[in-house]
Amino acid sequence: MGSEQNNRAVNSHMMKVETGDYGYVLEDVPHLTDYIDQLPTYPNPLRSNPAYSVVKQYFVNVDDTVPQKVVVHKDSPRGIHFRRAGPRQKVYFSPDEVHACIVTCGGLCPGLNTVIREIVCALYHMYGITRVSGIEGGYRGFYSRNTIPLTPKIVNDIHKRGGTVLGTSRGGHDKMKIVDSIQDRGINQVYIIGGDGTQKGAAVIFEEVRRRGLKVAIAGIPKTIDNDIPVIDKSFGFDTAVEEAQRAINAAHVEAESAENGVGVVKLMGRYSGFIAMYATLASRDVDLCLIPESPFYLEGEGGLFEYVEKRLKEDGHMVIVIAEGAGQDLLDKEQSLGNAQDASGNKLLADNGLWISQKIKDHFARNKLQLTLKYIDPTYMIRAIPSNASDNVYCTLLAQSCVHGAMAGYTGYTSGLVNGRQTYIPFNRINEQRNHVVITDRMWARLLSSTNQPSFLCKIAIAKAKEEDFPPTQLLDGENCNDEKISNEDDK
Numbered sequence: 001m002g003s004e005q006n007n008r009a010v011n012s013h014m015m016k017v018e019t020g021d022y023g024y025v026l027e028d029v030p031h032l033t034d035y036i037d038q039l040p041t042y043p044n045p046l047r048s049n050p051a052y053s054v055v056k057q058y059f060v061n062v063d064d065t066v067p068q069k070v071v072v073h074k075d076s077p078r079g080i081h082f083r084r085a086g087p088r089q090k091v092y093f094s095p096d097e098v099h100a101c102i103v104t105c106g107g108l109c110p111g112l113n114t115v116i117r118e119i120v121c122a123l124y125h126m127y128g129i130t131r132v133s134g135i136e137g138g139y140r141g142f143y144s145r146n147t148i149p150l151t152p153k154i155v156n157d158i159h160k161r162g163g164t165v166l167g168t169s170r171g172g173h174d175k176m177k178i179v180d181s182i183q184d185r186g187i188n189q190v191y192i193i194g195g196d197g198t199q200k201g202a203a204v205i206f207e208e209v210r211r212r213g214l215k216v217a218i219a220g221i222p223k224t225i226d227n228d229i230p231v232i233d234k235s236f237g238f239d240t241a242v243e244e245a246q247r248a249i250n251a252a253h254v255e256a257e258s259a260e261n262g263v264g265v266v267k268l269m270g271r272y273s274g275f276i277a278m279y280a281t282l283a284s285r286d287v288d289l290c291l292i293p294e295s296p297f298y299l300e301g302e303g304g305l306f307e308y309v310e311k312r313l314k315e316d317g318h319m320v321i322v323i324a325e326g327a328g329q330d331l332l333d334k335e336q337s338l339g340n341a342q343d344a345s346g347n348k349l350l351a352d353n354g355l356w357i358s359q360k361i362k363d364h365f366a367r368n369k370l371q372l373t374l375k376y377i378d379p380t381y382m383i384r385a386i387p388s389n390a391s392d393n394v395y396c397t398l399l400a401q402s403c404v405h406g407a408m409a410g411y412t413g414y415t416s417g418l419v420n421g422r423q424t425y426i427p428f429n430r431i432n433e434q435r436n437h438v439v440i441t442d443r444m445w446a447r448l449l450s451s452t453n454q455p456s457f458l459c460k461i462a463i464a465k466a467k468e469e470d471f472p473p474t475q476l477l478d479g480e481n482c483n484d485e486k487i488s489n490e491d492d493k
């Protein structure tokens with residue numbers, strides 16, 4: 001990995017960074033051997049597994065890493081890399097010593113059951129591990145509930161169901177009680193499936209486990225229907241959500257088309273990030289206006305939302321509006337603020353902006369004595385309660401298997417994630433420190449604006465300001481990243 005002189009390893013409590021030649025940076029994940037001496041190793045049982053022994057080079061080279069950015073210039077530094085996921089020749093647990101557990105936390109998302117199923121199957125079938133426990137009802141289940149045994153037979157059909165067979169919850173994260181429970185039950189591999197809040201909680205658990213010097217691997221699998229987790233290409237369940245949203249948009253379109261001056265309003269999830277709304281809109285082609293939290297808008301006057309709705313209805317006689325749940329919350333706050341109300345995890349509670357925008361449009365048309373038929377559809381909980389689609393099932397399987405390989409190889413304090421199409425291990429701090437947003441100066445949002453023909457609602461000054469803001473661009477695009485974004489901005493001039 002580059003010349004010895006140039007290489008530098010920085011190990012702090014939070015970060016494990018290694019640098020190499022030509023600007024190479026490895027943001028590595030912790031390993032049990034970082035704080036426990038003389039751990040025995042064992043040959044990976046996959047060597048004698050008939051399904052895998054035929055695969056050439058089945059094991060991942062320990063030095064393999066994956067670049068965060070794939071679009072580079074000839075002089076650009078090699079940049080940040082993450083450790084490549086996958087099975088290693090040596091493992092740090094013997095199968096009979098492992099007691100693994102799985103917990104799901106936060107909101108529901110399609111694919112949770114598939115991930116649970118595939119962790120159990122990977123542990124059993126790949127590594128011969130037979131002690132796997134389910135923690136019920138999220139983090140608080142560690143100290144308030146009994147565990148349930150999980151076997152391939154028990155989880156065999158669960159991927160066909162929505163939700164999580166383990167149950168989930170918000171709040172209830174008590175570090176000491178959770179780690180006491182891990183220690184008392186003799187658990188030594190913990191698989192934590194959840195969103196940004198959950199991964200923050202996992203990082204806290206990892207630090208306490210390390211402080212106590214326990215041989216316990218803490219592994220996260222990122223979950224959120226909103227797709228707001230940074231670094232990774234996309235989160236599981238997102239494709240399913242976008243697909244299911246089409247049904248609501250189609251219904252809104254049918255209703256709108258069938259009425260005189262018909263408007264269909266569809267609310268989709270997306271508290272801080274409008275990815276579901278943006279992709280559902282792009283996929284549908286029936287949407288005339290997409291409102292997301294990242295793109296401010298206003299109602300009255302020239303260039304405002306009312307003017308656009310009137311114009312659309314004059315031209316087409318109907319229109320469809322998609323609104324992400326976090327869009328326009330600044331406007332709503334002025335009228336029906338929920339104050340600082342929070343859910344049990346500390347997430348701000350949002351007022352129903354779908355109802356609000358529907359009422360605003362109705363009031364505007366009534367005031368101006370214009371005909372309008374508006375139907376509001378809120379499919380949000382119906383969307384997140386369905387089972388994952390075929391492509392998400394495959395994705396969940398790879399994520400689950402990668403996560404298990406990592407724990408068996410002795411890695412800990414990591415989240416498994418897809419980076420540029422490759423499975424990687426990402427340190428918790430990289431997942432926790434920011435949120436993935438739609439970049440409204442990116443080409444993807446421009447594609448949306450050109451497909452809906454909606455106004456951007458931004459004056460020139462605001463566009464310049466948005467370009468200066470340091471939002472990481474979406475990784476869902478066809479390889480577009482920071483460098484690419486700069487090019488696209490220059491192109492725009």
Ligand SMILES: Nc1ncnc2c1ncn2[C@@H]1O[C@H](COP(=O)(O)OP(=O)(O)O)[C@@H](O)[C@H]1O
Nearest residue numbers: 106107170171173194195196197198200201345
């Ligand atoms: N900063 C934090 N530190 C420790 N635990 C947290 C933190 N934020 C959230 N959690 C815990 O993580 C779990 C899930 O968080 P939540 O925000 O509800 O969902 P998600 O993980 O999907 O974002 C909850 O049990 C919550 O108590």
Ligand SMILES: O=P(O)(O)OC[C@H]1O[C@](O)(COP(=O)(O)O)[C@@H](O)[C@@H]1O
Nearest residue numbers: 106107108195224225226269270271
């Ligand atoms: O009603 P709940 O369970 O709090 O969930 C609503 C929230 O769940 C989400 O779908 C996802 O949130 P999480 O990633 O925190 O689970 C948000 O878009 C939405 O605001």
Ligand SMILES: [Mg+2]
Nearest residue numbers: 195196197224
């Ligand atoms: Mg969250």
